[in-house]
Amino acid sequence: MRELVIDDVATDTMLDLYRQMFLIRIVEDACQDLYSKGLLHGTTHLCSGQEAVAVGANSVLGPHDRVACTYRGHGHSLALGMDLNAFIAELLGRQSGICGGRAGSMNLIDLEHRLLGCYGIVGGSVAAATGAGLAFRGTQRVAVAYFGDGAVNQAYFPECLNFSKVFGLPVVYVCENNLYGEFTPMDTVTAGTIMDRVRAYGVAASQVDGMDIRAVRTAMQGALESARNGDGPVFLEALTYRFAGHSKSDPGRYRAAGEFERWRERDPIRLAREALTSELGVAEDTIKQVETECAVRLAGAREAATEALFPDPGESVSEFKA
Amino acid sequence: MRELVIDDVATDTMLDLYRQMFLIRIVEDACQDLYSKGLLHGTTHLCSGQEAVAVGANSVLGPHDRVACTYRGHGHSLALGMDLNAFIAELLGRQSGICGGRAGSMNLIDLEHRLLGCYGIVGGSVAAATGAGLAFRGTQRVAVAYFGDGAVNQAYFPECLNFSKVFGLPVVYVCENNLYGEFTPMDTVTAGTIMDRVRAYGVAASQVDGMDIRAVRTAMQGALESARNGDGPVFLEALTYRFAGHSKSDPGRYRAAGEFERWRERDPIRLAREALTSELGVAEDTIKQVETECAVRLAGAREAATEALFPDPGESVSEFKA
Amino acid sequence: MQLDFRGAIRKALDDELTADPAVILFGEDIGAAGGAFAVTTGLQEKHPNRVLDTPISELALSGAGFGAALCGLRPVVEIMFGDFLPLAMDSLLNQASKFWYMSNGQASVPMVVRCVVGAGGRFGPIHSQTPIAWFMSVPGIKIVGPSTPADAYSLLRAAVRDENPVLFLEHKRLYTVKGEVSGEQQSIGEAAIVREGADLTLVSALRAVPDCLEAAAMLESAGISAEVIDLKTLRPPDIPTIVKSVKKTHRLMVVEEGPRTGGWAGEILAAVTEECLGVMQSAWRLTTADHPVPYSPGLEDAFLPSATSIVASVTQHMAGGKVDA
């Protein structure tokens, strides 16, 4: 991989990134609330704490790139530009949902906004992006796979990593290592290190502080550039943490004492906010205004979704495209 | 892994190892002949050239260890002690075959002789041995998986390697790298190196000259000892070559010019024979006698198998054990 | 003893672990955390060395179960959702289920694979499937799907004792169902008539059994007497019990929570037809449509068989010309 160029994020860019992260965080809080009110069903996997990866990495994609992520995909979906109304409506199972209410929180798809899908099968995103990379051979397009630390032990990952390296595909693999797969600490079920595993395939790999949105952007820019240059697949391990439980019903008892608090100190939104105020000299009021705008947008989308129609069960459906 | 102790193979041991290798080689030649005579059916995968791995590695197993290998399993089966008559009879589809004629060349099973099976699915042997290792936790027993270079890219391998490392299972993984998977050169479809991949899991890995039976024995002794000590899984890459085609219908056109001849120079049987005569001072006549004995045994088994009954298609079969 | 379905499963596992040191449980998040559906809570504390949290490696899990079963253990592997079984399928289909035949009876593979299955929980298309049909045509494997806590307990114990690979399916909408668990032994492979009737035989399994019973009660008031059969074992299905019933009622309806085309209901209907064609007045299936399970509650509810849809289907078939066709 080429030497990375440090990207001095301009103030308004940083404010926009902050806006996106903040929106995702309050959206996730709203999901929790909608769930408790019985409007969001089944289960849902919040990404609170991981916003800097979603927003930072996706913010440097090109318009023709494609992304596949996991069931923990709210942040990525919004960062890619999924319409907020269509997003919430999907979670509430409405006709106006991005997938007409058929897919739900775990399986969001939005091809118009570059999202090949949120994959409910651990490892599924890795394959989808690998295939996209195959389609992008010899073009300037890059495919990105997001997945968790747990996915590294799942068949899709090693098979696809080898496949894309062998064919030199333009794929960026981004592992969001949040230390746990469901309730199980990663290091109890993972031999060796993720970085070593990837490097053993001759794939360039680096780690990045997943709580620092500027670091994520910079690292992702480098990775994308390398893939776009035709240098084959690239791997990025983003060190992060989820502040919510694995899914809606998880109290998080498996966390070591003090761990949660330590990571909370490094809340990516708080870090970005601090950078805005102290480093970039943005006024507290300006930030408050951004936050208020987000809250207003969310409230509007939430209201619209709550009032949206449910799909008609009588509608005839074909299993095939004609 | 502990420091390996060099095993000075005594003359009669070496002669016995030679006997086994020689038998396997002439058995494989006989298979080719039986195939061309229409007595052996479907397809068969000969291990000629790889005998030193089969004989060397299996010769140092304990009586309670267990082995899983691949469709290229004639050598391993015989080295483990499978009855020659039952072996040939199976290949000819006879009732007296080791599996009653049901399994055939690719799927030999002989639990009495420690063989958990020859697996027709690439990677299957890796899983079977991993499971055996799970059953052997905390005992002095070791499970051994044999598989090819091609299997390293197949889902079973990385998943199982991680699994056995995580649980510290007594499994020895032996990769017989013969440079090809079917007709495809390994390096065209394999990113990085096999050794690096394994080491990335924190699994002790070493390479051994798979044409030198004494080297294979020594390496395998060390691997077994380490696994028996409770040090978890061990990996051995045996560098070898198959002198026959991938399967019965393969003319081997993919081989680079001169490659075959170079490896032929290192024929494990020839090397062992040379060691016997020049290093260990065994008389040519003694060796000839061993060879004749093998030929006589084979002729007898072949005749018995050719005359053996076919299984009765009318016999009632249950898909379940009662 | 009164237990809920989840508790019955837990007790069966606990009792098997206690009774036989060869029994071992492993799967994702089943140990320290007690499982994604809190089924295995407490078992690791009680049997620390034999209840293992594993990596997310479905193929290795089933493969290791297979190899361990060949070497003396009786593994009970949890594949969290039945939807993930395709990742483990090679091991079950090409290794475990073929071993007994292919080895010419040298050994069989006593392993159990447990999964949560079924729709109605708003889990969407990839966490709601009922994987029976994928394995229905695999010789050498048994598929068990209980509908009551008593059956869950007895059949899971029988599955662990069975010498063959068993796929044991737990419907997520049954976990909270309560019932008396007697501990009475049961054999895999036997269907049960759970309600007697004269006009029609309703065959189903898992969560559809309570639906059929509810439907039968509703039909009773409409003057239709339905016999309800709980298959309990899906593979091999207990065709003789159904045939006997159909010879009495002359009508067969099979209710399956799963896509119509290629579902197990087709197998039941076909096998019964082969024996009862001459005596059947009607025979049909009620299944889900041929598309994935939808997430939206209204779509999902309409998609699934229910007491109401069963009654509607019966009424339509028995009122229509088909009765005397």
Place this chain on the structure above:
Amino acid sequence: MQLDFRGAIRKALDDELTADPAVILFGEDIGAAGGAFAVTTGLQEKHPNRVLDTPISELALSGAGFGAALCGLRPVVEIMFGDFLPLAMDSLLNQASKFWYMSNGQASVPMVVRCVVGAGGRFGPIHSQTPIAWFMSVPGIKIVGPSTPADAYSLLRAAVRDENPVLFLEHKRLYTVKGEVSGEQQSIGEAAIVREGADLTLVSALRAVPDCLEAAAMLESAGISAEVIDLKTLRPPDIPTIVKSVKKTHRLMVVEEGPRTGGWAGEILAAVTEECLGVMQSAWRLTTADHPVPYSPGLEDAFLPSATSIVASVTQHMAGGKVDA
């Protein structure tokens, strides 16, 4: 043009590669070596950048096919033997086949997975299966299994053109069959009456079609007139064509090379029964037994359906009491 079945497949692939730069072929040993069954010989030389030799990674192959199809390619993936499909199944079942429905029609997945299938080649239990039943219950996937070179050519081209995932099965005992290949377009989903008859409808697919035709000729001399239907598409099966035939002949026999329990023949029998119960005099299946494919030639031959066993089964059913039961 006279071609053998293998040549017809090769020509279809070649013509598709030539016609559309979005078509890409990949699989194990298909490129430089021309494939394990010499089907793809010469294609890599002709289309060097679009015929790829891959690692032995069935899950990655199908997964990459899926992702590539989402991004504008029309991938044709070879999974060498159908027996290996379980390793690729998650991608086909949970990803590719659900996409069209789950995305609410945002896109479908135009990919083809080709495999060699079937018994009779002495390849033993793990290289001889016919994987239809494993996928028969998967909504969103089509399964095609031609029995002649002409159909192989036309249907493979149609499969590559299809907007949905298609499993395309090539029976190993058909590769050397010769026939005229006209190149006439054909639609997936249509069965064909390949011989007309009055007394009995014989339904089958793949290698069993020539067996049925041979049986029909033998039955003719015994005074029984059999109509033979070649399904060609297994999923979704063309039930209307069969129903129409059964309404004429009043008897249905389905011949499947595959285990009886849970096989696709059950689906055909069930679906036809639901529509024809009143007019059928008999309905049954001839399948293989419920155990793996044996290696030994005598066992394998006895295990498989054949013209002789089809005739015997027909004679038995038409002579027995079942005709008028």
